[in-house]
Amino acid sequence: MASINANYLKLKAGYLFPEIARRVRTFTEEHPDLAPRIIRCGIGDVTEPLPSAVREAMHAAVDEQGDRSTFKGYGPEQGYEFLRQAIVENQYADLSISADEVFISDGSKCDTGNILDIFGPGNRIAITDPVYPVYVDTNVMVGNTGEADSKGAYEGLLYLPCTAENGFVADLPTEKVDLIYLCFPNNPTGTVATREQLKGWVDYALAHDAIILFDAAYEAFIQDPEIPHSIFEIEGARDCCIEFRSFSKNGGFTGVRCAYVVIPKTVTGSTPDGTRIPLHQLWSRRHSTKFNGASYPVQKGAAAVFSPEGKEQVAALIQHYMGNAALLREACQTAGLQVFGGENAPYVWVSCPDGVSSWEMFDKMLGEAQVVITPGAGFGAAGEGYFRISAFNSRENVEEVCRRLARVFG
Amino acid sequence: MASINANYLKLKAGYLFPEIARRVRTFTEEHPDLAPRIIRCGIGDVTEPLPSAVREAMHAAVDEQGDRSTFKGYGPEQGYEFLRQAIVENQYADLSISADEVFISDGSKCDTGNILDIFGPGNRIAITDPVYPVYVDTNVMVGNTGEADSKGAYEGLLYLPCTAENGFVADLPTEKVDLIYLCFPNNPTGTVATREQLKGWVDYALAHDAIILFDAAYEAFIQDPEIPHSIFEIEGARDCCIEFRSFSKNGGFTGVRCAYVVIPKTVTGSTPDGTRIPLHQLWSRRHSTKFNGASYPVQKGAAAVFSPEGKEQVAALIQHYMGNAALLREACQTAGLQVFGGENAPYVWVSCPDGVSSWEMFDKMLGEAQVVITPGAGFGAAGEGYFRISAFNSRENVEEVCRRLARVFG
Numbered sequence: 001m002a003s004i005n006a007n008y009l010k011l012k013a014g015y016l017f018p019e020i021a022r023r024v025r026t027f028t029e030e031h032p033d034l035a036p037r038i039i040r041c042g043i044g045d046v047t048e049p050l051p052s053a054v055r056e057a058m059h060a061a062v063d064e065q066g067d068r069s070t071f072k073g074y075g076p077e078q079g080y081e082f083l084r085q086a087i088v089e090n091q092y093a094d095l096s097i098s099a100d101e102v103f104i105s106d107g108s109k110c111d112t113g114n115i116l117d118i119f120g121p122g123n124r125i126a127i128t129d130p131v132y133p134v135y136v137d138t139n140v141m142v143g144n145t146g147e148a149d150s151k152g153a154y155e156g157l158l159y160l161p162c163t164a165e166n167g168f169v170a171d172l173p174t175e176k177v178d179l180i181y182l183c184f185p186n187n188p189t190g191t192v193a194t195r196e197q198l199k200g201w202v203d204y205a206l207a208h209d210a211i212i213l214f215d216a217a218y219e220a221f222i223q224d225p226e227i228p229h230s231i232f233e234i235e236g237a238r239d240c241c242i243e244f245r246s247f248s249k250n251g252g253f254t255g256v257r258c259a260y261v262v263i264p265k266t267v268t269g270s271t272p273d274g275t276r277i278p279l280h281q282l283w284s285r286r287h288s289t290k291f292n293g294a295s296y297p298v299q300k301g302a303a304a305v306f307s308p309e310g311k312e313q314v315a316a317l318i319q320h321y322m323g324n325a326a327l328l329r330e331a332c333q334t335a336g337l338q339v340f341g342g343e344n345a346p347y348v349w350v351s352c353p354d355g356v357s358s359w360e361m362f363d364k365m366l367g368e369a370q371v372v373i374t375p376g377a378g379f380g381a382a383g384e385g386y387f388r389i390s391a392f393n394s395r396e397n398v399e400e401v402c403r404r405l406a407r408v409f410g
Numbered sequence: 411m412a413s414i415n416a417n418y419l420k421l422k423a424g425y426l427f428p429e430i431a432r433r434v435r436t437f438t439e440e441h442p443d444l445a446p447r448i449i450r451c452g453i454g455d456v457t458e459p460l461p462s463a464v465r466e467a468m469h470a471a472v473d474e475q476g477d478r479s480t481f482k483g484y485g486p487e488q489g490y491e492f493l494r495q496a497i498v499e500n501q502y503a504d505l506s507i508s509a510d511e512v513f514i515s516d517g518s519k520c521d522t523g524n525i526l527d528i529f530g531p532g533n534r535i536a537i538t539d540p541v542y543p544v545y546v547d548t549n550v551m552v553g554n555t556g557e558a559d560s561k562g563a564y565e566g567l568l569y570l571p572c573t574a575e576n577g578f579v580a581d582l583p584t585e586k587v588d589l590i591y592l593c594f595p596n597n598p599t600g601t602v603a604t605r606e607q608l609k610g611w612v613d614y615a616l617a618h619d620a621i622i623l624f625d626a627a628y629e630a631f632i633q634d635p636e637i638p639h640s641i642f643e644i645e646g647a648r649d650c651c652i653e654f655r656s657f658s659k660n661g662g663f664t665g666v667r668c669a670y671v672v673i674p675k676t677v678t679g680s681t682p683d684g685t686r687i688p689l690h691q692l693w694s695r696r697h698s699t700k701f702n703g704a705s706y707p708v709q710k711g712a713a714a715v716f717s718p719e720g721k722e723q724v725a726a727l728i729q730h731y732m733g734n735a736a737l738l739r740e741a742c743q744t745a746g747l748q749v750f751g752g753e754n755a756p757y758v759w760v761s762c763p764d765g766v767s768s769w770e771m772f773d774k775m776l777g778e779a780q781v782v783i784t785p786g787a788g789f790g791a792a793g794e795g796y797f798r799i800s801a802f803n804s805r806e807n808v809e810e811v812c813r814r815l816a817r818v819f820g
Contacts (some may be wrong), residue, residue: 001619002588003530006680008594011699018698050475058707062468065460065665068804073455073664106516106667113700119552120413137699141527178412209411219462219596255475255706257516269414277414281589285418288428289547292522295516295705297468394478400476 007143007150012152016133016378020362027366039397041328041390042372044187044347046252047318048394051313057304061297068086074392075293078284079310083303087260090306091245095232096312101280103287104260104302105296108217108246108259112181115213115242115261117290118282119269123178128170129159130188130376130383151381156334161382162189168349169193169358172200176208181217182362185222188379188388189349191342192227199233199383205240210256211267211279212241218260220250220318238264238306242279249346249392250314251305258294258302262375265400269285324398325391329363331402332389337410346391349376353409363386369404421785422562427541430772437776446779449801449807451738451812452595452782454757456662458730460711461723462477464661467714471707485703488694489514490668492629493713497607497670500716501655505642511674511690513697514712516704518627519522519655522591523548525623525652525671527700528692529679533588533721537571538580539600539778540793542625545591561791569791572599579603582610586618590667593625596634597796598789599759600735600751602637608644615650621677621689622651627669630660630728632754635783639766648674652689653728659682659802660724661715666703668712693766734808742799745819754799759786763819771797779814 020042028035063395064070067156078084084099105111112134125144127135139145139157146155153159158171158177168191173180182201183191193201215229222229231241243262247253263283268276293299304310325342332339332350342348352361358375365371365387374390376383414730430452438445474480488494494509513519522544529696535554542739549555549567556565563569565649565747566589578601584589592611594603603611624641632639641651673693678686702711714720735752742749742760752758762771768785775781775797784800786793803807 002621002679002689002694003532004681004689005528005530006681008528008695009681009687011695043484047478047481047483049478049481050472052476053473055476058472059469062460062465062472062707065515065662066462066465068457068459071457071662071665072456072660074453075665107702109702110700118415118418120415122413134699137418143701211412252481252483254702255481255485257702271411271414271416271419277419279414282414282418285421287550289421289544289551290520291521292517292664292667295708297472297707298705307818339547400637 004107005291007141010140010145010147010154012148014223015162016371016374017396019378020372020374023362024366024372037370038372039370039393039401040372041393042374044223044249044390045254046249046392048252049318050252050256051305051310051317051403053304053307053310053313054301058297058301063274063301067296072296075288075296075299077291077293079293080296080299086303086306092230092232095230096238097232097262097264101261101262103261103283104294104299105259105261105291106257108215108244108248108296109134110216111244111261114286115283116142116144117286118279123226124158124176126140126158126160126177126180127163127174127409128181129381130162130182130379130386131181132187133379136380143345151382155226156206159380159382161365162186163382164340166193170196173205174313178210180205180210180212181214181215183346186217187218188347188374188383190345191349192222192224192344192348195226195228195234197349198228198231202231202234202236202240206236210240211269213242213244215244217244217246217343219245220314221322221346223322224344227344231263238266240267242267246304247302250318251302252317253302256298256301258298263341320395321391323370324393324395327398327402328391335405337409342391348389348391350387352385365408369408371401371404411563415551417551420550420555420557420564421547422558422566429788430782430784433536433592433772434776434782435606442642446780446799447780449780449803449811450782451811452784452802454659454800454802455664456659456802458727459717460662460666461720463714463717463720463723464711468765470708471710475707476792482706485706487697487701489702490709493709496713496716502640503577505640507642507646507672507674511530511672511691513671513673514704514709515669515671515701516667518625518654518658519544519670521654521671522623522625525693526552526554527587527696528689534567534586536570536583536587536590537588538572538591538593539791539794540572540789541591542593542597543789546790554635563791569790572596573792574750577601579607582614588620590615590620590622591625592622593627593630594633595755597749598757598784598786598793600755600757601759602632602634602754605636605638605644608638608641611649612644612646612683616646620650621679625652625653625654626660627654627656629655630724631732631756633732633764634754642672648676650677652677652699655714659714660728661712662727663712666708666711668708671715704748730805731801733803734803737808738799738801747819752801758799758801760797760799762795762797768794768797775818779818781811781814
C-alpha cells in the first residue's frame with residue numbers, strides 16, 4: 001500500500017484564485033446578461049503585450065533551434081551564462097552578487113515553493129499576514145505545520161500581522177525564528193519597507209541565525225528612490241538572505257515563464273550536528289537533479305528585457321500600470337474608502353466599509369459592479385476587512401472600474 | 411539556526427553527467443590538439459533541428475503575445491486544454507484516458523523528481539538497476555533512503571538488477587513493495603518489455619497494492635509493433651500506474667522544455683488510517699500550488715508535434731536516430747563487443763571487454779577515440795561492465811564513431 005503525503009489533506013479548501021474563478025463562473029452562469037461586463041482586477045496577472053524586444057529575441061531563438069549548428073539542447077540547469085550575467089549587471093550592479101549566485105527558473109511560484117526542499121524539519125517559520133498563499137500552503141505540504149484553525153491559521157507557523165497600525169510592515173518577532181518570509185513591494189498590500197525597516201530585519205536574522213526568504217517580484221514598480229529594490233542593498237544580507245525575482249510582472253512573462261533566485265555563497269544553514277552548509281550548494285544540487293533549465297527561447301527573451309529597447313519598453317509598461325494604480329487609489333478615496341499601497345506596487349489595498357467582510361465585498365463588487373477583486377481574507381486572517389485591486393489592466397478598463405466604484409459607493 | 415535538509419549530504423559525488431563533463435574538460439585542457447576531434451555520444455541529448463512545424467507554432471504564439479487581444483498571461487497550471495486534448499487523441503486513443511488526467515509540465519526530470527512530493531514516508535521503493543539517476547537521487551533527497559554503500563547503493567531502496575540474463579527486464583520482487591520505477595524503452599539499456607512482461611508488473615502492483623511510476627520518455631522510438639507504447643495498454647494499469655512522457659526526445663524539446671504526466675483518477679494511495687485518496691487530486695493540488703503552467707509558446711509548439719506536418723517531421727527524426735542506432739550496433743558487434751538495446755530505443759548498451767570497468771572504458775574511449783560514452787556504473791552497480799552509446803547525433807558523426815570503434819578494437 002503506497003502511503004500518500006497526508007499533509008496535503010490539511011490544506012484548506014481551494015487555493016485562493018481557483019475559488020475566485022469558481023465564484024465568477026457561478027455568477028456568469030446565473031447572470032449571462034451581465035457576464036460581458038465583468039472586469040477582472042483579481043489575480044495579479046499582466047494584461048499588456050509582451051515587449052517587442054522580448055518577442056524579437058524569442059523569434060531569433062526559435063530560429064536558432066531550426067539549424068543544427070545553432071540548435072540548443074539541454075542547457076545548464078542553473079541557467080545560461082548570458083542571462084545570469086545580464087541579471088547581475090543590470091539588477092545587482094555594486095551589490096557583490098556574482099553570476100553563479102543567480103539560478104534561473106521557470107517561475108517564482110515554483111522557486112518559493114521548492115526552496116523548502118533544501119531546509120530540514122524543525123525550523124520555526126515566520127510568515128507575514130496577509131501573505132501570498134503559496135508560502136503558507138507549501139509549508140503545510142512539506143509537513144512544517146499542524147492543522148488549520150477556524151480562521152485558516154495553521155498550527156506551528158508564526159504569523160506576523162501586517163496592519164494599518166504598523167503600516168503593513170510586520171514588527172520583528174519577539175521570539176527566535178529560523179525562516180522568515182518577507183515580500184516587498186508587498187503582495188497583497190502593495191506597501192513597501194524602508195531601508196531602516198529592512199535593516200531591522202537583516203539585523204534580527206543575523207542576531208538569531210535566521211534566514212530571510214525575500215520575495216522581490218514587484219521591485220520594478222518602486223517609484224520612491226529611497227526604497228531598496230533588493231534585500232542585498234542592506235549590509236549583512238549576504239550572510240542571511242535569499243532573494244526571489246521574476247520576469248512576470250516587469251517584462252509581462254506570466255505566460256512565458258521565467259524567474260530567478262539569488263543565493264549568495266555566504267548564506268549557510270546547519271546540519272543536526274551543527275555543521276554549517278552553504279545553501280548555494282544545496283540549491284545548485286537541487287537544480288541539477290530536479291530541474292533541466294528554463295526554456296532556451298524564454299531565457300533569450302528574458303535577457304532582452306535588459307537590452308536598451310527592452311528597458312525602455314518595460315519602463316513604459318510599469319508607467320502604464322502605475323498610472324492605473326494612481327487612478328484606482330483616487331477612485332477608492334473619492335468613494336470614501338481607506339486606501340493603502342499602490343504607490344510603489346501594482347496593488348491597491350482597500351479597507352472594506354465597516355462591518356463588511358472581504359468575501360462579502362468580493363460578492364458585492366462582482367454582483368453590483370461586475371468587478372472582480374481579491375478578498376483580503378484569502379491572504380490570511382489579518383487580511384479580513386480588506387480587499388486588493390490589481391492595477392494590471394488596460395487604461396480603458398481601469399477608468400470603467402473607477403466609474404463603477406463611484407456608482408456603487410456614490 | 412535554520413536546519414538544512416541533511417539528506418542531500420548522503421548524495422554521492424556529482425550527478426553522473428556533470429562528472430562526465432568534468433572529465434571531458436580535463437581531457438580537453440590536457441590535450442588541446444585532440445579537443446576538436448571529440449564526438450559526444452554521452453548524455454542523451456538530441457542534436458537535430460527542432461521540426462519546422464513546431465517552430466512555426468512557436469513563432470505564431472510569440473506573435474500572439476504581442477497583441478493584447480491574443481495575449482496570454484497565467485495559463486491553467488495543469489496545462490492548456492488544446493494540448494491535453496491533443497495528447498489524449500494522439501497518444502492515448504482507445505486507452506480511456508481523459509484530457510484532465512494529463513498534466514503538462516516543463517520536463518520529465520522535474521516530474522519524476524517532484525512526484526515524490528505526493529507520497530508519504532515509509533514506502534518500500536523498488537528501483538531497477540541500472541537506472542536513470544534521478545529516480546534514486548530524488549529518493550535520497552526526500553529522505554527515503556539511508557546512506558550509500560561503497561558501490562553507491564543506498565540503504566532502504568530495493569534494487570532490481572537488470573542483466574543480460576533477464577534481458578534487462580527486472581524480475582518481479584519476491585517481497586512486497588509500494589512504489590516501483592519502471593522505464594521502457596529503457597534508459598540506459600535501450601531494451602524494451604513485452605506486453606506479457608508489463609502485464610506481470612501490473613498484476614504484481616494490483617496484487618500488492620503498489621504504484622508503478624512508468625517512464626515512457628522514449629516510446630516514440632519503438633519499432634516493433636508488438637511492444638506497448640504505454641503502460642495503459644495493459645489491463646488494470648488504470649488502477650495502479652502513473653505514466654511520464656516527454657516531448658524532449660521525439661520532438662527535440664530538450665532545450666525547449668515540455669513533458670507531461672498521466673494520472674488516471676482511479677489510482678489511489680492511502681493515508682495512515684487507511685483512507686484511499688486519488689493521487690490525481692494530490693498532483694493537481696501540487697500543480698496549482700507549486701507550478702504556474704508551462705510556457706505558452708512552448709505548449710503551442712508541443713501541440714504542433716501532433717499536426718500532420720509535425721507527425722511527419724517527428725517520424726523523420728526518429729528514423730534518423732534509429733538509423734544511427736543500427737550503425738552503432740553493427741560497429742560494436744563488428745568490433746567484437748556484445749550489444750543490447752538500440753532496436754526500439756536510441757541507446758545502445760554494450761558490454762565492456764573482459765576485465766575493463768565502465769569508467770575505464772569511458773577513459774579509454776575518450777583517450778583513444780575521443781568519443782564520449784556513458785559508463786554503465788554511473789547508472790547503478792548493475793551497470794558496471796557496460797557502457798551506453800547514444801544515437802543522438804548527426805549521421806556524419808555516427809559514421810566517424812563507427813570508424814573509430816573499428817580502429818580502437820580492430
